[in-house]
Amino acid sequence: MNDNEILDKVSTIIRDITGDDDAVLTHESSAEDVQNWDSMNHISIIVAIEQSFGIKFRMAELEDAKNIGAMIDLIKSQL
Amino acid sequence: MKWFDYLPCDENIGATINNLKSLPADQMWPELNIIAKTRLDFTNTIKLDRAISLADKSNVKTIRLAILASATVAHLIPGIRVAGARHGLYLEVFCHDYGMALQNLTDPTSPLHAFQPDVVLISWTTEQLLGTRISDLDLHVPDALVNGALAELQLVRDLARSAFNCPIIQQTLLPIAPLLMGNNEHHLPGSPLTIVDTINNALKISSLQENFDLLNLNLPVMDYGIASWFDPGLWYKGKQEISPLATPFYGELVLRLIKAQYGLSYKCLVLDLDNTLWGGVIGDDGLDGIKLGQGSPVGEAHLAFQRYILNLSRRGVILAVCSKNDEKNALEPFEQHNEMVLKREHIAHFIANWNDKASNLRFIAQELNIGIDSLVFVDDNPFERNQVRSELPQVAVPELPVDPAYYASCLSSGGYFEAIAITNDDLARTQQYQANAIRISEQKAIGNIDDYLSSLAMVLEWSAFDDQSLTRVTQLINKTNQFNLTTQRLSMDEVEFFAGNPETVTLQMRLLDKYGDNGIISIIIANASPDSTLTIHTWLMSCRVLGRGVENASLGLLIAAAKQRGISRLVGEYLPTEKNGMVAEHYKKLGFSEIEPNNPPAGTTWELDISNFLEPSHHITLKQIPQS
Numbered sequence: 001m002n003d004n005e006i007l008d009k010v011s012t013i014i015r016d017i018t019g020d021d022d023a024v025l026t027h028e029s030s031a032e033d034v035q036n037w038d039s040m041n042h043i044s045i046i047v048a049i050e051q052s053f054g055i056k057f058r059m060a061e062l063e064d065a066k067n068i069g070a071m072i073d074l075i076k077s078q079l
Numbered sequence: 080m081k082w083f084d085y086l087p088c089d090e091n092i093g094a095t096i097n098n099l100k101s102l103p104a105d106q107m108w109p110e111l112n113i114i115a116k117t118r119l120d121f122t123n124t125i126k127l128d129r130a131i132s133l134a135d136k137s138n139v140k141t142i143r144l145a146i147l148a149s150a151t152v153a154h155l156i157p158g159i160r161v162a163g164a165r166h167g168l169y170l171e172v173f174c175h176d177y178g179m180a181l182q183n184l185t186d187p188t189s190p191l192h193a194f195q196p197d198v199v200l201i202s203w204t205t206e207q208l209l210g211t212r213i214s215d216l217d218l219h220v221p222d223a224l225v226n227g228a229l230a231e232l233q234l235v236r237d238l239a240r241s242a243f244n245c246p247i248i249q250q251t252l253l254p255i256a257p258l259l260m261g262n263n264e265h266h267l268p269g270s271p272l273t274i275v276d277t278i279n280n281a282l283k284i285s286s287l288q289e290n291f292d293l294l295n296l297n298l299p300v301m302d303y304g305i306a307s308w309f310d311p312g313l314w315y316k317g318k319q320e321i322s323p324l325a326t327p328f329y330g331e332l333v334l335r336l337i338k339a340q341y342g343l344s345y346k347c348l349v350l351d352l353d354n355t356l357w358g359g360v361i362g363d364d365g366l367d368g369i370k371l372g373q374g375s376p377v378g379e380a381h382l383a384f385q386r387y388i389l390n391l392s393r394r395g396v397i398l399a400v401c402s403k404n405d406e407k408n409a410l411e412p413f414e415q416h417n418e419m420v421l422k423r424e425h426i427a428h429f430i431a432n433w434n435d436k437a438s439n440l441r442f443i444a445q446e447l448n449i450g451i452d453s454l455v456f457v458d459d460n461p462f463e464r465n466q467v468r469s470e471l472p473q474v475a476v477p478e479l480p481v482d483p484a485y486y487a488s489c490l491s492s493g494g495y496f497e498a499i500a501i502t503n504d505d506l507a508r509t510q511q512y513q514a515n516a517i518r519i520s521e522q523k524a525i526g527n528i529d530d531y532l533s534s535l536a537m538v539l540e541w542s543a544f545d546d547q548s549l550t551r552v553t554q555l556i557n558k559t560n561q562f563n564l565t566t567q568r569l570s571m572d573e574v575e576f577f578a579g580n581p582e583t584v585t586l587q588m589r590l591l592d593k594y595g596d597n598g599i600i601s602i603i604i605a606n607a608s609p610d611s612t613l614t615i616h617t618w619l620m621s622c623r624v625l626g627r628g629v630e631n632a633s634l635g636l637l638i639a640a641a642k643q644r645g646i647s648r649l650v651g652e653y654l655p656t657e658k659n660g661m662v663a664e665h666y667k668k669l670g671f672s673e674i675e676p677n678n679p680p681a682g683t684t685w686e687l688d689i690s691n692f693l694e695p696s697h698h699i700t701l702k703q704i705p706q707s
Contacts, residue, residue, distance in 0.1 A: 013122065016093075016122050016123075016125065016126050017122060017125055019125075019126075019129045039317060040151070040153055040154055040317065042317075043154070043313055043316055043317045043319060043323065044121070044122075044125065044154065044323050046316075047121070047310075047313070047322070047323045047324060048121070048122045048323075051120070051122075051324065052122075059312055059315065059316070
């Protein structure tokens with residue numbers, strides 16, 4: 001799975017959870033760029049990504065992931 | 080076990096939910112209701128919940144639910160609302176600000192009081208009730224902590240009851256603590272897990288005395304595992320004790336309780352017959368061909384399913400039958416098949432015809448004077464299930480697995496017949512069961528084996544082989560190794576030959592006792608010869624009924640059969656194998672004398688002169704049943 005495919009899948013999850021259907025996401029996007037990406041939805045997004053990719057993030061690495069690009073790197077490291 | 084595996088799957092669920100948004104608001108609810116009856120993970124639950132917010136709900140029964148919680152529970156709301164849509168209810172859900180439960184309860188101007196709930200759900204976390212207080216704890220005397228926690232919950236319930244006078248649901252504590260000891264954790268009263276147990280047990284007892292209903296999470300935790308419910312990482316990140324992955328099912332559990340509180344639980348179980356209550360098709364396979372009962376794994380699975388259904392009926396669930404069959408064929412097993420647990424009298428309404436099932440279900444609801452939305456329809460056939468789902472979406476139709484071994488667990492996991500209280504009728508039945516249980520334990524205390532055996536009220540139903548039993552008889556002949564005197568294996572044709580031969584005595588025996596039916600447990604084949612001898616060709620018995628005196632009773636039957644033919648002498652043989660050593664002394668114990676062996680060197684041969692023989696005693700009532 002290449003970066004763009006992962007980005008697509010992650011974007012769909014984020015739109016599904018937040019309901020922000022118009023959100024256009026890039027590697028540089030972060031929570032501020034999406035409506036309703038609050039702390040509760042953040043956890044839902046993490047869990048949905050874990051479920052969808054069949055992975056499990058480590059808490060410490062997630063704390064350091066500041067944008068979607070960093071999150072995609074974390075996903076790739078486990079695929 | 081997977082979440083919602085009793086619901087059907089929509090392969091394109093994402094697109095189905097997206098399409099909802101293009102509908103006008105006043106057409107959305109019926110579609111929502113249908114989609115909510117498919118398998119939804121938590122992402123799709125969140126999506127569907129958003130559609131619920133958009134839908135026009137003015138014609139939908141609304142229930143106002145307040146969640147009083149010690150931690151973050153806003154993430155529970157989509158699961159609850161979607162479960163509401165699944166059950167045709169709109170749930171308006173209130174959550175107070177973090178840590179403000181008591182303030183909301185005690186302040187009449189609070190948002191909670193403004194909300195005026197119809198139902199209150201109390202969800203306290205194990206972490207907060209125990210976690211931070213545990214370090215001061217004496218591991219041997221946790222009473223102060225336990226009593227404090229129970230008092231805190233009691234206070235919340237009391238305040239809620241006096242403020243709103245509405246049904247209260249109290250969630251049990253999740254058993255999330257790591258073990259200090261292990262299997263014998265209960266020896267340490269102050270271990271966190273033991274404390275959770277103690278509190279949960281105390282809540283069970285309170286719920287019987289005080290007016291509230293328990294949301295007992297221990298049960299789904301057994302099914303899905305604590306790791307599916309609680310993720311410590313998510314607790315540290317966001318103070319969510321219930322994992323988002325579990326929230327759709329949590330919502331479903333809450334809705335089942337609310338429906339029960341409002342008297343909206345399903346009431347009637349409508350059953351298909353062929354391949355649902357028994358294996359095979361009665362119209363094609365006939366009474367002898369259908370699989371039901373001991374002897375085939377499929378037959379046993381269907382039998383177990385029938386037992387589960389019978390227990391549901393005893394608890395108060397109405398049973399009906401809806402089958403595509405000629406009525407005569409459909410009734411035949413109920414009236415004539417010995418292994419049927421369900422009898423015609425258990426079925427409140429019985430329909431067997433060739434009409435479509437949705438029409439028949441409408442008719443059943445009408446005849447029983449109950450709503451169509453109180454029917455649960457169980458059918459192995461996906462075609463029939465889908466026809467009913469599309470014609471009558473208000474009927475619950477569990478997605479039965481292919482294998483009948485899992486029918487009962489599928490029906491159970493649907494939670495259709497959730498009940499919160501036991502009616503007076505149920506109570507009377509419960510008392511009868513309790514009296515039974517006492518009787519059984521008294522019998523166990525009886526030391527004397529004769530008294531015990533006579534207390535079992537054993538009945539041996541016997542007959543010659545008949546068409547219906549040929550399959551089971553042949554199976555027993557070919558698989559019984561231990562209590563088997565000659566280990567003669569026979570084909571079905573050979574068994575049938577013996578059954579039809581006038582010179583052969585055949586006996587099949589079924590043992591019933593006060594605990595139930597043990598099925599066919601013993602078989603004898605004996606051949607009469609002109610020299611006034613009855614030679615025992617086969618004598619076998621299931622080891623399940625060893626020590627009950629069945630052999631003595633069987634000998635009585637054999638002697639009676641011999642006397643009827645004017646025969647005065649029985650001859651039996653023991654042919655040793657690696658497995659049948661237990662019956663080496665069988666004939667000796669019954670009073671036979673050893674004679675010259677027919678099959679030296681291994682075999683032994685025995686004879687019994689029955690003219691003046693005193694039959695061995697036993698505690699079994701003999702009952703001849705007519706051959707079918």
